[in-house]
Amino acid sequence: MKPSFLLTKSPAPLKPRSKSSKLLSYLRRMTMLSCTVTTFYALTLSGGSMKTNFWLVLLLVCSYAHTVSAHGKAAAAESSERMIQFPDVDGYVTLVADLHTHSVFSDGHVWPKIRVEEALRDGLDALAITEHLEYQPHRADIPHPDRNRSFQEASAAAEGSGLIVIAGSEITREQPTGHINAVFLQDANALFKPLENAPDDAVEYYKAAQEWPSLNAIDAANEQGAFLFINHPYWTAQKPNGIAELSKLQSKAVKAGKLHGVEVANGQDYSEEAFAFGLKNDLTLIGVSDIHDLVDWDYEPHNGGHRPVTLILAKERSAEAAKEALFAKRTVVWFRNLLIGRSSEVTALLNASLKVSGAKYQKDTEVVEVLIDNNSDASFALNNKSGYSFMHYGDRIVVPPHAQFALVVKPGKKVPQFSLTFDVENALVAPKTPATIKFQITPQSESHNK
Ligand SMILES: [Zn+2]
Ligand SMILES: [Zn+2]
Structure with missing residues (x-):
């Protein structure tokens, strides 16, 4: 992180x-x-x-x-089973991406190849390795003046696998800059000025590296056409109250079009305030692992856990298309069991994930069995907002991942068509604001099972 x-x-x-x-x-x-x-x-x-x-x-x-x-x-x-799975949405391919990870080339504890292996096991489409430019605690053992090395190692490890490996770096500064990831870089070295008479100690080196203005690094990344996003803006080491907000420097860079996104989820943390200022400032919403150790240790995928990822709605499965979609803000963050994004993207993903696959009146009754299919990793908690009540449940139902859910609805009499509207508790389109999904039901007259 x-x-x-x-x-x-x-x-x-x-x-x-x-x-x-x-x-x-x-x-x-x-x-x-x-x-x-x-x-x-x-x-x-x-x-x-x-x-x-x-x-x-x-x-x-x-x-x-x-x-x-x-x-x-x-x-x-x-x-x-650990592979992260969400369906493609209308007109777009859903790419699963982790845009913030570390290896031994900065303060991570694994070789870049392990990041690639983990990404393949997790079913990622795209992975960025984003080393701290200014902080290298392993540099006595792994000296690497070339900041592109971990990307090169990861690219070589991913060859033939289909994984999209993205070149990135983490600009690592104190406030008011904070930490900023730049991805889709051409040359990471342009974002860093090597120190003359560099101190051996990594922390002293990091402090000395703060001297070169952070705006030089931000400008260099923008000159390469990179996508830049603010990392963990709630981090208590730099924001003791944990409340994320844009610093004046960040705000100016956002207005100048030099910062394009913000992490609303990083590792184990969600920032409602980052979500709010992300929407307000028209930033792309990002979720990342910021993994330093092993994904298996931090997220326990063998126990059903997963790393936070950004679901990118891209025109096709390519690095170029992922970049276009990030600049166009077509993302949904998948964090724990939460989907976080703008209304248009979250709604598109919900409509692709939850579908009514059948609806029939039960024999000799006026009650309808509605089959809802969930084609995603999310366990959806739905709150009934329609005027109808259900036979076996109250207003709150839970549709498990990759499963079919049968809901018996009481429209009161035989009707040719009706609609069901739900608030989706675990899909947020703004802080504390659930997304809404609407199913149009056209029941058949005969029961299929009773
Ligand atoms: Zn950081
Ligand atoms: Zn990091």
């Missing part, structure tokens, strides 16, 4: 395990139970030769099956 000498970490949150991983764990427990019973029989029947052989063979088969289920197919199923 930040220079680690100032870093404090909060514990990684846990998302409830998904249905399929619960099922896998149940199947494993059943396999283990049946194997235990088999072992018991094999051991207690050691007198009779025919029976003993039968139970011993079954024991061998069982233990093999258990090994496969624990380390083979089941493990593979779990690793594909």
Whole structure:
């Protein structure tokens, strides 16, 4: 996230395990139970030769099956399950991007190749490695005057994988500049002036590097056509009250068109104030991991967690299209179970994620079973805003990820068509403001199951 000498970490949150991983764990427990019973029989029947052989063979088969289920197919199923999945929306491809990560080339703890491996496991389309330009605590062991090295290493590691690797840097300054990421760089070295008589100590080096004006770095990035966004503006090391706001310097740069976006989610943190000033100042809304250690440690994807990402609604799957979409502000942030964005993008993503796949009157009744399909990773909490009530639920329903939800609605009598409107609790289009989704229902007359 930040220079680690100032870093404090909060514990990684846990998302409830998904249905399929619960099922896998149940199947494993059943396999283990049946194997235990088999072992018991094999051991207690050691007198009779025919029976003993039968139970011993079954024991061998069982233990093999258990090994496969624990380390083979089941493990593979779990690793594909961690992939972050949201559908494409009308007219756009939904790219999953993490635009803020670190490696050993600044204060991260892994080689860039590991960032690429993690990105592929998480199903990312695009990854930016954004080292601190001014802070390199490993420089005694990894001296690298060339600030493009980690990008080059990551690009080489990603070759042939289809992952879009984006060249970036983190301009790392005290307030009023703060930290600013520049992505889609041509040459990171232009954003940094090497120090003469550089101090050995990384913190002293960082302090000395503050001398070169930060606006020089911002200008150099803009000259390269880069996309620049403000990092973690609520960070208590630089904003002790945790309330994000634009500094005068940042505000001026925003007005001059030199800063284009802001992180509303970074690591374990969400900033409602950054969301508010992002909307007010017409900035692109960004969510990032700012990962320094391992994604597996910080987000526990094996337990259903995920890193924060930016969902970029791009015209096609390419670096150029991602950049165009970022400048056009077509993003939705995916943070914990929250979707954060502008109304147009959030609504488009909701309409692609939640669809009514069927609606029928139950036999000899005037109640309608509506099937709602959720084609995304989000668990949607919907609050009923229509005039109708439901058969089995109150006004709040939860549609689990990648699942179908059956809702029995009481329109009061047989009608050819009606609509259901919900507030989506976990999709925000402004601070404390949920998105709205509307389903047009045209029920068929015959019940399909009752
Ligand atoms: Zn960072
Ligand atoms: Zn930072």
